[in-house]
Amino acid sequence: MRPTPAEIVEGLEYNLRADLMPELESPWAKRIAGNMLWALEHLKQRLTEEHALAVEENADLRAVLVSASSARGGNAQLADALEGIDLAPGEAREWPAPEELTDENARLRTVVDAIVEAFPADRDAAAEELWREILGYIARQTDRDGTLIEVTPG
Amino acid sequence: MEPETIERLPEILRAYLSERMPEVRNVSIHNVSRSPGGNSRSMWFFDADWEGEAPVSRQLMFRANESTCFRDEEASLEKEYRIFRALQETPMPVPTNYWYERDPAWAGEDFVIRERVEGDTNFRDLSAESQRSILDHFVELLAIQHGLDWEAMGLGFLGAPQDGPECARMVIERWERATKRELLEPQPVMTATMAWLKRNLPTEVDRIVLGQGQVGPGQILFRDDRVVASLDWESGFIGDPMSDLAYLDFMVRPMIGDDAMEGLITRYGELSGLPIRRDNMRFYTVFQSYWAVSACLAAVNRFATGEMRKTQTLVLGMAAPRSFLRRMERIVREDAA
Numbered sequence: 001m002r003p004t005p006a007e008i009v010e011g012l013e014y015n016l017r018a019d020l021m022p023e024l025e026s027p028w029a030k031r032i033a034g035n036m037l038w039a040l041e042h043l044k045q046r047l048t049e050e051h052a053l054a055v056e057e058n059a060d061l062r063a064v065l066v067s068a069s070s071a072r073g074g075n076a077q078l079a080d081a082l083e084g085i086d087l088a089p090g091e092a093r094e095w096p097a098p099e100e101l102t103d104e105n106a107r108l109r110t111v112v113d114a115i116v117e118a119f120p121a122d123r124d125a126a127a128e129e130l131w132r133e134i135l136g137y138i139a140r141q142t143d144r145d146g147t148l149i150e151v152t153p154g
Numbered sequence: 155m156e157p158e159t160i161e162r163l164p165e166i167l168r169a170y171l172s173e174r175m176p177e178v179r180n181v182s183i184h185n186v187s188r189s190p191g192g193n194s195r196s197m198w199f200f201d202a203d204w205e206g207e208a209p210v211s212r213q214l215m216f217r218a219n220e221s222t223c224f225r226d227e228e229a230s231l232e233k234e235y236r237i238f239r240a241l242q243e244t245p246m247p248v249p250t251n252y253w254y255e256r257d258p259a260w261a262g263e264d265f266v267i268r269e270r271v272e273g274d275t276n277f278r279d280l281s282a283e284s285q286r287s288i289l290d291h292f293v294e295l296l297a298i299q300h301g302l303d304w305e306a307m308g309l310g311f312l313g314a315p316q317d318g319p320e321c322a323r324m325v326i327e328r329w330e331r332a333t334k335r336e337l338l339e340p341q342p343v344m345t346a347t348m349a350w351l352k353r354n355l356p357t358e359v360d361r362i363v364l365g366q367g368q369v370g371p372g373q374i375l376f377r378d379d380r381v382v383a384s385l386d387w388e389s390g391f392i393g394d395p396m397s398d399l400a401y402l403d404f405m406v407r408p409m410i411g412d413d414a415m416e417g418l419i420t421r422y423g424e425l426s427g428l429p430i431r432r433d434n435m436r437f438y439t440v441f442q443s444y445w446a447v448s449a450c451l452a453a454v455n456r457f458a459t460g461e462m463r464k465t466q467t468l469v470l471g472m473a474a475p476r477s478f479l480r481r482m483e484r485i486v487r488e489d490a491a
Contacts, residue, residue, distance in 0.1 A: 026187065026188065026190075027190035028187070028188035028189070028190045030190070031190045031466075032465065032466060035465040035466050035468070035469045036465050038465075038469055038473060039465045039468055039469065042472070042473075105339075106339055106340060109339065109340035109341075109342060110340045112340070112342045113340045113341075113342050113345045116342055116345040116346050116349060117345055117349070119349065121349075121353055128490075131490055132490055132491075134342070134346070135346065135486065135487045135490050136487075137342070138342055138343045138346055138483055138486075138487070139483060139487055141342070141343065142343060142479060142480060142483045146476065146480070149472050149473060149476055150473075150476055
């Protein structure tokens with residue numbers, strides 16, 4: 001439907017910036033208005049980007065679990081450390097609803113969290129490779145969150 | 155605080171000061187305004203007047219316990235008040251803290267009435283020369299702070315490590331517990347960083363000191379290129395002095411450059427008599443980032459659960475910790491490379 005949610009948010013941002021903020025006098029009120037502008041811009045990013053990023057994030061997590069499962073199968077050190085952790089990646093649905101993505105993300109991240117907590121401190125080469133893959137996922141996840149959070153109100 | 159309490163604040167303050175200062179008459183309150191500074195707790199500035207004499211400043215501040223990010227378990231207003239009171243008897247410049255009130259009948263929550271010191275906080279926009287003068291003075295004060303006899307000051311209640319290794323162990327246990335309590339969804343970056351911290355615990359600590367936790371610009375008031383007040387002691391702790399130095403380093407180095415920062419570190423070493431332990435500083439650079447993100451998780455929790463659904467809580471919880479989060483992610487990844 002037009003206008004899109006993002007366009008409506010832009011309208012709210014405009015009124016806040018052009019009509020309300022110039023009328024504010026106290027530093028506290030100005031600060032809160034600035035916070036509201038940030039929240040609106042963040043909301044706009046969530047509306048336009050979050051779904052695609054969540055699909056990407058879950059695919060990334062599944063890839064980590066596939067690697068972990070493979071590494072555990074061929075490495076005694078990892079077999080010991082990761083014993084008992086369910087590394088089944090699950091399957092991605094073709095048209096997932098936002099809530100499904102969120103629930104799946106929590107499940108997948110919980111498994112990755114468990115792997116990180118159980119990971120051996122002194123690692124052999126195979127374990128080191130998996131560790132670097134996990135850190136690679138973490139870097140990408142930090143970037144994805146950054147896309148939604150590190151916004152500058154226009 | 156509830157909107158009706160905020161509306162009644164002048165009257166609450168008048169009644170409170172009248173009760174606390176029975177030796178004076180006709181207390182009046184003026185110029186009540188909310189402080190735009192400080193992210194963690196709500197603060198109001200106000201002026202007071204009265205007839206008669208009392209050993210209390212007429213420029214005051216009301217600091218409420220309501221916090222966007224801290225929980226009492228880690229950083230209560232009462233803890234901060236007790237540290238301030240202890241520091242008032244030392245060469246450290248701190249605002250006089252007059253009263254800590256825990257009776258909710260007054261304002262619905264705990265609060266502190268404190269002297270309001272005149273000074274500036276906007277360090278970033280100063281000239282390089284002014285920045286250098288203020289930091290030189292600050293480093294002198296940091297060396298003094300790290301030489302204080304915290305046991306004699308009655309600050310053992312902050313939790314005193316028995317030895318060097320326990321300094322780091324205590325703080326990471328405290329903040330790992332806080333992180334697990336506040337997290338609403340799994341955050342592998344926090345788990346990976348905690349794993350890094352546990353693998354890199356410093357063991358050599360040359361002196362167990364009173365630390366401030368958050369130090370330097372943003373936590374100080376200055377005037378005429380001198381520090382006139384050290385603020386925000388809610389993160390105070392007993393432990394490794396390299397923790398404060400690491401915080402100062404990562405906050406200030408991007409503003410003043412490597413040469414000036416190294417000069418400050420050297421000067422701190424000379425004044426304090428402590429060796430500079432770079433490995434400890436690196437550990438605390440990561441820990442301080444973990445700590446900052448962890449504290450902000452409480453803000454996310456408060457917003458999402460409806461405990462404090464205000465945009466200042468949202469912004470503090472989500473936007474404020476981003477640079478810390480990126481720093482710790484980068485260091486943990488670099489170490490694995």
